[in-house]
Amino acid sequence: MNEGQPSSGTVLILDPDEGHREFLTHVLSDDGFDVCDVPDRGAALRVLREETPDLVVAVAESRGGGAVELLATLRSEPEIALIPVIVITDHLSHDLLDHFTNAPAADLFQKPVPAGDLTVRVRELLRSAGLSAPEGISLPHTEIEDLRAAGLSVLDAAPVWILIADEYLRMRFANRALLELWDIPLSRIAGRRLDRMLIADLDEGRHAIKATKEVLATGRPVKLTALRLRPRTGAERAADLTITPVTIGDRPHALLTLSDVSEHWFSGETIRQEKRKLEEIVNGMGAALGVLDKDLKVVWANKTFQDWFGEMWGQRFDFALRGLMLVGDTDPERIFTEREHTSREWAHYTASGDKRYYRNIILPTHDSFGRLKELVLVTQDLTEVTLRAEQHRLLRDLANLLQSTLDLDRLLYIILTCATAGHALGFNRAFVFLKDPETGVLRGEMGVGPGSQEEAFVIWAELAGAQRSLSDLTSDYQQAELLESQPLARMVRELSYPLGAEDARREVVARTALENRSQLIRDSDSDPRVTPEFRENFGCSEFVSVPLTTKGKVVGVLLADNVFSSRPISEEQVNILELFASPAGLAIDNALTYAELKDSLKRRREAEEALIQSERLATVGRLAAHVAHEIRNPLTTIGGFARSILKKPEDGERVQRAAGIIAEEVGRLEGILSGVMDFTRPARVQPAPVDANELVSKCLVMLEQDAAESGISLSFSAAENLPPCMLDEEQIHQVLLNLIRNAFEALREQEDREEPPRVEITTRAVEGAVELDIRDNGPGMAAELVDKVFEPFISCRVGGTGLGLAVGRKIMLDHGGDVSVTSEPGKGAVFTLTLPLAACGT
Amino acid sequence: MKLVLLVEDEANQRLLYQTELVDEGYEVELAADGREALEKLEARRPDIIILDISMPNMDGIETLGNVLSRDNSIPVILHTAYSSYKDNFMTWSADDYVVKSSDLTELKDRIRLALGEPKGE
Numbered sequence: 001m002n003e004g005q006p007s008s009g010t011v012l013i014l015d016p017d018e019g020h021r022e023f024l025t026h027v028l029s030d031d032g033f034d035v036c037d038v039p040d041r042g043a044a045l046r047v048l049r050e051e052t053p054d055l056v057v058a059v060a061e062s063r064g065g066g067a068v069e070l071l072a073t074l075r076s077e078p079e080i081a082l083i084p085v086i087v088i089t090d091h092l093s094h095d096l097l098d099h100f101t102n103a104p105a106a107d108l109f110q111k112p113v114p115a116g117d118l119t120v121r122v123r124e125l126l127r128s129a130g131l132s133a134p135e136g137i138s139l140p141h142t143e144i145e146d147l148r149a150a151g152l153s154v155l156d157a158a159p160v161w162i163l164i165a166d167e168y169l170r171m172r173f174a175n176r177a178l179l180e181l182w183d184i185p186l187s188r189i190a191g192r193r194l195d196r197m198l199i200a201d202l203d204e205g206r207h208a209i210k211a212t213k214e215v216l217a218t219g220r221p222v223k224l225t226a227l228r229l230r231p232r233t234g235a236e237r238a239a240d241l242t243i244t245p246v247t248i249g250d251r252p253h254a255l256l257t258l259s260d261v262s263e264h265w266f267s268g269e270t271i272r273q274e275k276r277k278l279e280e281i282v283n284g285m286g287a288a289l290g291v292l293d294k295d296l297k298v299v300w301a302n303k304t305f306q307d308w309f310g311e312m313w314g315q316r317f318d319f320a321l322r323g324l325m326l327v328g329d330t331d332p333e334r335i336f337t338e339r340e341h342t343s344r345e346w347a348h349y350t351a352s353g354d355k356r357y358y359r360n361i362i363l364p365t366h367d368s369f370g371r372l373k374e375l376v377l378v379t380q381d382l383t384e385v386t387l388r389a390e391q392h393r394l395l396r397d398l399a400n401l402l403q404s405t406l407d408l409d410r411l412l413y414i415i416l417t418c419a420t421a422g423h424a425l426g427f428n429r430a431f432v433f434l435k436d437p438e439t440g441v442l443r444g445e446m447g448v449g450p451g452s453q454e455e456a457f458v459i460w461a462e463l464a465g466a467q468r469s470l471s472d473l474t475s476d477y478q479q480a481e482l483l484e485s486q487p488l489a490r491m492v493r494e495l496s497y498p499l500g501a502e503d504a505r506r507e508v509v510a511r512t513a514l515e516n517r518s519q520l521i522r523d524s525d526s527d528p529r530v531t532p533e534f535r536e537n538f539g540c541s542e543f544v545s546v547p548l549t550t551k552g553k554v555v556g557v558l559l560a561d562n563v564f565s566s567r568p569i570s571e572e573q574v575n576i577l578e579l580f581a582s583p584a585g586l587a588i589d590n591a592l593t594y595a596e597l598k599d600s601l602k603r604r605r606e607a608e609e610a611l612i613q614s615e616r617l618a619t620v621g622r623l624a625a626h627v628a629h630e631i632r633n634p635l636t637t638i639g640g641f642a643r644s645i646l647k648k649p650e651d652g653e654r655v656q657r658a659a660g661i662i663a664e665e666v667g668r669l670e671g672i673l674s675g676v677m678d679f680t681r682p683a684r685v686q687p688a689p690v691d692a693n694e695l696v697s698k699c700l701v702m703l704e705q706d707a708a709e710s711g712i713s714l715s716f717s718a719a720e721n722l723p724p725c726m727l728d729e730e731q732i733h734q735v736l737l738n739l740i741r742n743a744f745e746a747l748r749e750q751e752d753r754e755e756p757p758r759v760e761i762t763t764r765a766v767e768g769a770v771e772l773d774i775r776d777n778g779p780g781m782a783a784e785l786v787d788k789v790f791e792p793f794i795s796c797r798v799g800g801t802g803l804g805l806a807v808g809r810k811i812m813l814d815h816g817g818d819v820s821v822t823s824e825p826g827k828g829a830v831f832t833l834t835l836p837l838a839a840c841g842t
Numbered sequence: 843m844k845l846v847l848l849v850e851d852e853a854n855q856r857l858l859y860q861t862e863l864v865d866e867g868y869e870v871e872l873a874a875d876g877r878e879a880l881e882k883l884e885a886r887r888p889d890i891i892i893l894d895i896s897m898p899n900m901d902g903i904e905t906l907g908n909v910l911s912r913d914n915s916i917p918v919i920l921h922t923a924y925s926s927y928k929d930n931f932m933t934w935s936a937d938d939y940v941v942k943s944s945d946l947t948e949l950k951d952r953i954r955l956a957l958g959e960p961k962g963e
Contacts, residue, residue: 632923635944637852638944639944641854654861
């Protein structure tokens with residue numbers, strides 16, 4: 001150590017080899033450093049902890065022993081962790097270098113150590129650690145010093161990040177730009193291994209180190225693009241890395257030049273990401289997207305487009321899908337002239353009979369001069385949406401239709417049409433079996449569907465052309481009769497299945513009814529629920545059988561298949577069918593109940609008619625008896641007097657008297673006959689608006705004389721503002737006259753009376769009619785007579801035909817009116833006519 | 843001269859039977875209904891009563907009952923247009939039942955039979 005010179009720093013030398021230790025001590029002491037030397041690690045640590053030297057030069061035992069452990073201990077103690085350590089080994093190898101990765105040495109030297117190199121490095125390290133180099137020491141002119149002197153300022157000023165690594169991948173230099181980027185002093189990296197952690201992406205880091213090794217080994221430059229760097233602060237950067245081999249002091253080195261491409265790269269990355277996103281959207285949007293050129297050729301298409309319409313690049317879109325696309329009915333040229341987009345919906349049946357719905361939207365794109373460039377074709381598949389809407393409409397329509405009829409056959413036709421027609425359920429065929437409540441047998445009732453594959457295609461083609469509603473379809477009910485004659489309908493009508501408990505295993509239809517559960521048969525050939533006979537009858541391998549129920553009671557079974565299209569039956573279709581089976585079952589039950597009711601009603605009506613018939617016969621009998629009686633008396637008289645004349649024809653006076661009586665009796669006979677005829681002749685009512693009060697007045701004029709002669713007081717109290725009645729005036733006039741005359745008769749026959757005889761007539765308006773009372777204070781009638789008074793041939797008068805009141809009542813009923821009577825013996829009688837109003841019609 | 847009480851509601855018939863029976867040599871008393879017949883019966887006892895059934899006020903059957911309750915020795919012939927009254931057992935208490943006819947021979951025969959007179963003509 002040179003006295004009087006300020007210390008350049010304290011260096012601890014750890015070297016187990018005493019001779020070598022002395023050599024090192026000598027070299028460093030000569031160069032003006034305070035040196036302390038120890039032979040082993042324990043002593044070294046003691047010195048380190050007590051004296052804190054500025055630098056350690058540790059000579060590793062073979063394979064790095066001692067020095068590695070020392071470094072590890074050193075770096076783990078914060079007080080001394082930052083002391084730089086130079087390691088000298090017998091042999092430098094990458095293996096050995098890897099030992100120092102976690103606790104890096106400031107530098108590594110291989111024996112024999114060039115004395116100059118060591119002192120330069122020690123001085124460098126101490127200077128970067130803040131200690132000034134010993135004054136007055138002239139720097140040896142090594143190659144590295146030359147490089148530093150010549151290029152340091154240039155490299156620092158360069159607008160690129162520069163790093164130099166030696167053949168052991170130790171970083172020897174980093175320019176200012178790079179140090180700033182990393183925000184780290186050169187001392188922290190000098191001598192450390194080229195650290196992949198400086199590069200953000202692990203794979204990229206490994207890649208860069210590998211490339212550097214390659215450059216060092218081969219001497220050929222390598223370029224890596226778009227590495228992402230991770231600065232201590234600030235955003236991630238991207239850089240292109242050029243690794244160039246350089247020779248510094250006879251040793252191969254690698255010059256790593258990183259040029260900042262962040263701006264370019266990140267904007268490019270953003271575009272790439274956006275593009276990826278867009279592609280995902282375009283492919284995953286669930287719509288077909290195509291670009292057509294002016295000739296309508298497909299110049300681009302997304303995946304969906306190709307999935308739906310096949311590979312069509314370069315083909316004319318409208319030609320390829322003629323008849324399916326809107327361009328079929330839109331002039332392609334017009335699309336090009338129209339600036340607005342067009343939108344059209346269309347549907348087509350696939351070869352398997354599935355109906356698909358699409359919406360096409362065509363957007364013309366224009367160049368900057370406003371000329372049309374291309375057409376963007378967006379095709380959306382509306383099948384699911386349309387299907388849902390149709391299913392809802394179907395169920396709603398069905399509910400309405402089911403309420404529209406109680407006719408069983410029509411109802412079944414509606415149910416089957418609903419299951420087959422249209423798109424919502426769209427089964428190829430459907431059949432109904434109904435349970436006979438009396439025999440408990442499930443019997444085939446009706447089947448709907450095409451008879452053959454050819455027929456099926458014709459029907460589908462028709463359906464594709466015209467959108468018809470369910471009610472349109474079911475209004476073709478006449479077709480139901482045609483159906484009757486079809487083989488399908490005949491076949492199903494011949495089928496019947498008993499519903500005993502043991503029958504559930506036998507046939508799928510019976511099982512459906514007995515278990516009250518839908519049965520979906522995927523493959524009838526292998527399904528034990530299907531018998532060979534059943535397969536033969538229906539010829540379908542997949543079908544569904546759904547119970548028709550109401551209030552938990554099975555009324556029948558609905559069976560449906562896709563025998564022609566072979567389209568698989570979806571769970572959803574089964575669900576809808578089940579949903580639809582419930583109102584259908586209810587409607588069928590109602591129709592059956594109604595038919596039953598109608599039947600019993602018919603039987604009852606027949607019984608009634610028989611009764612009426614016998615009643616009529618009784619009336620005819622009574623009529624005959626009555627006529628016989630009525631005729632017998634006058635006949636007896638006539639015959640008697642005729643004989644009397646024959647006996648004494650010479651007695652002129654006697655003959656005269658007898659002839660007078662005969663004439664009189666004949667007149668009576670005629671009266672009887674006309675009464676009988678009035679009753680039996682159907683009266684034709686010719687109604688016209690009539691004022692009831694006026695009608696009464698006219699009658700009274702005719703009766704005044706008669707009343708006066710008999711001493712009967714006849715009065716009329718007329719209600720004011722009566723509404724006009726609808727009457728055949730002549731007939732009602734007769735009825736009224738008859739009733740009043742009857743009253744007169746009754747009064748005349750009465751022998752002992754307490755008050756003077758009178759007849760009072762009153763009119764009054766009631767709801768929907770005018771009522772007219774004829775009240776007398778005559779002898780009245782017994783209750784049993786009151787009950788029978790309007791029956792024909794009942795008379796309480798001497799010489800009455802017994803028909804007057806019966807005829808009167810018939811007239812009133814023919815008018816839509818009525819006549820009634822209230823009476824008690826000794827209290828007179830009131831006959832009341834009910835006259836219908838003109839407003840109510842006849 | 844035997845007295846016949848003829849009960850008949852119809853005036854022309856009354857006249858017919860009256861004429862014929864007077865011709866036969868009977869004295870004839872007339873009544874228009876049962877009530878009148880009973881009055882006449884009270885006034886003078888007839889030898890025979892010819893009784894119509896279907897009459898107002900009091901019909902023949904009711905009248906018959908009243909006649910029999912007063913004097914069951916007078917023969918009564920029911921004389922009616924209806925043969926159906928034969929089913930009414932009340933009529934069985936009458937001495938005879940004659941259905942009306944323009945030929946009065948049967949009636950006259952029955953009257954003679956009831957009065958115990960020899961068959962005439």
